[in-house]
Amino acid sequence: MMRYRTIGNVFLLFLLTVCAVYFFYALKMPFGKPSNPGAGFLPAILGASGVILCLALLLSGFFRKDGEDQGDKKKGELHEEGGEESETAERHLFKLLAFMLAILLFVVLFELFGAVTLFPLLFCLAKLSGFRGWLSPLLFSGIAAAVLYVTFKFILAVPLPAGTVF
Amino acid sequence: MDVLQNLAQGFMSAMSLEILLACFIGVLIGTVAGILPGIGPVGAMSLLLPFSFGLDPGTGLIMLAGIYYGSMYGGSTTSILVNVPGEATSVVTAIDGYQMARKGRAGAALAVAAIGSFVAGTASVIGLMLFAPPLARAALSFGPPEYFALGLAGLILLSNLTGGSFIRSVVMVIIGMMISTVGIDLITGQLRFTFGTTVLQGGIDLLPVIMGLFGLAEILHVVFKPYQSKEMIKVKFKELYPTKTELKRSIWPMLRGTGIGFPMGMMPGPSAFLSTLVSYKVEKQISRHPEQFGKGAIEGVAGPESANNAASTGAMIPLLALGIPFAPPTALLIGGLMIHGIQPGPLFITQHADLFWLVIASMYIGNVMLLVLNLPLVGVFASITRVPAKILIPIVTVIMLIGSYSVNNSLFDLWVLLIFGIAGFVMKFAGFEPAPLVIGLVLGSIFEEGLRQGLIIVEGNFFGFFERPITAVLLAIAIAVVLWASARAVKRAAAARGRKPAA
Secondary structure, eight states: OOOHHHHHHHHHHHHHHHHHHHHHHHTTSOOEETTEEOTTHHHHHHHHHHHHHHHHHHHHHHHSOGGGGGGGSOSOOTTSOSOOOSSOHHHHHHHHHHHHHHHHHHHHHHHHHGGGGHHHHHHHHHHHHTOOSSHHHHHHHHHHHHHHHHIIIIISOOOOOOOSOO | OHHHHHHHHHHHHHOSHHHHHHHHHHHHHHHHHHHSTTOOHHHHHHHHTGGGTTSOHHHHHHHHHHHHHHHHHHHHHHHHHHSOOSSGGGHHHHHHHHHHHHTTOHHHHHHHHHHHHHHHHHHHHHHHHHHHHHHHHHHTTOOHHHHHHHHHHHHHHHHHHSSSOHHHHHHHHHHHHHHHTSEEOTTTOOEESOTTOSTTTTOOOHHHHHIIIIIIHHHHHHHHSOOOOOOOOOOOGGGOOOOHHHHHHHHHHHHHHHHHHHHHHTSSSSHHHHHHHHHHHHHHHHOSOGGGTTSOOTHHHHHHHHHHHHHHHHTHHIIIIISOOSSHHHHHHHHHHHHTTOOOSTHHHHHTHHHHHHHHHHHHHHHHHHHHHHTTTHHHHHHGGGSOHHHHHHHHHHHHHHHHHHHHTOHHHHHHHHHHHHHHHHHHHHTOOSHHHHHHHHHHHHHHHHHHHHHHHTTTOGGGGGGSHHHHHHHHHHHHHHHHHHHHHHHHHHHHHHHSOOO
């Protein structure tokens, strides 16, 4: 498992990149002058501030000891108690990545195939959330997809895509 | 007299089946959201926000507000019965509430929590209806420099109050403000950060960002670190009554909690959570039996539960009077208002007085509903925690995806949801809080408009801001907080160096 500090540094690098790119594009906009600030006035300030602060955090992180990592961990992880399952951390990570992939595929296919994509999505999520075998997740996802479709489409009148492929 | 007349009018308007039903649904869903770990009030409100499109503004706002203060009631149930706080605001309640339950006084703890929440909620609504209108009238004299200073002070206070690193919170606020600049510049009409695409011209919507950061991120966290349902302490209806001694010991903590929570609710940041910490500390310090705290002191339940409810209502004051949200739940309420074409701000109370007083009246009604729901049905609500995660997770995820899509019928919003969901999940391990990002996103446009128009007014001389009294006070507060936070950071670093063993 990656340590919190490593994750923090990687995330900070990501933020630094975002801020640097943002600052680069902000400089291309008219800055204006203090008495008449342009569209790029605040973006330039934000970009510069973001880059400086992210760099400061990264540097302070590199020089900080391991024992001081505790202050950086998210507080109040309310849901850890209750016992760990017997699965290894790697298996949890695999489940998580598969979960994200299922949602990603849904996002890609939703407008192409319409609301029918709810069924395979629910099936995948059900299997990843702990449904065993094939019958119960099939039943669950079939019923849930139908109920949710009727609820959204007819009761709440939420427009759902019909799908462009069919 | 005007206040009473307006309130009476509000009650008359609230006594319609549609309004009462919306209030009931809101507080019921809020209670359930408070009970279930993983679904907080922000997640529940963001799920329901798109579905409030079909309702009229008042009904939608009442339902969403009901979820917000309803969740404060629900969180205490699992804190006391299962020692698993459903909400961050119920973490402190679990300390003594669960210990009371283990001693067979679960019913008393639940009853005191519900009564305290009712007392605080009702008293705070009185405060809301008394303070919000005059504050709104005062805010009518606010110009761009005042809004800039208010936005800046709010953002800096928020960054300092989240409990994490000040600089990390500032970085999150900056990221949120960066996101708010995407789209069309409202002053010059120039396109910013659209990269030639049309989909970004409208900017990045608040709702998918919030759903991602608070909803999907939490779902991913539960998938990654599943929680097990714990054995729940059972409570019979007849055991719900506290003894006379317990009630007597609870009255002053309830009132103190209300007095602590209400003003804290008006401050930016996780005020409801912080108010519970302050209230617990106060009660422990002034108690005649401080040794009982942590072992089942009823004051440790009464005070914090009252404080968090009072804070949630207090947070409505800057929202309704100034149009400025200082916490993610109120940011969502602003989103709800704007969806219905209502511009929040100081003119809201005067231009939509009927709506304001309708909301106030419904909050009184909602608090009564919550008291009635939470006491006799506590066993039913607590058993909701037994619904397996494998059923809840897929359904909530799909509702979140559909809800996000339905905001603008745009696939782009789904991508935003997914990206911020993953970002929010990573942030949990990287030590960053999502709340400052959301507040930066919401306040960013107010802040920028105030800054740029304010600079035009003072002709580019920043010191000109200090010539306006309200702006000067707010800017002084912001500067003082930055200096104090910096001094604290330097002191901590020096203390850490002092603890280093000699080489």
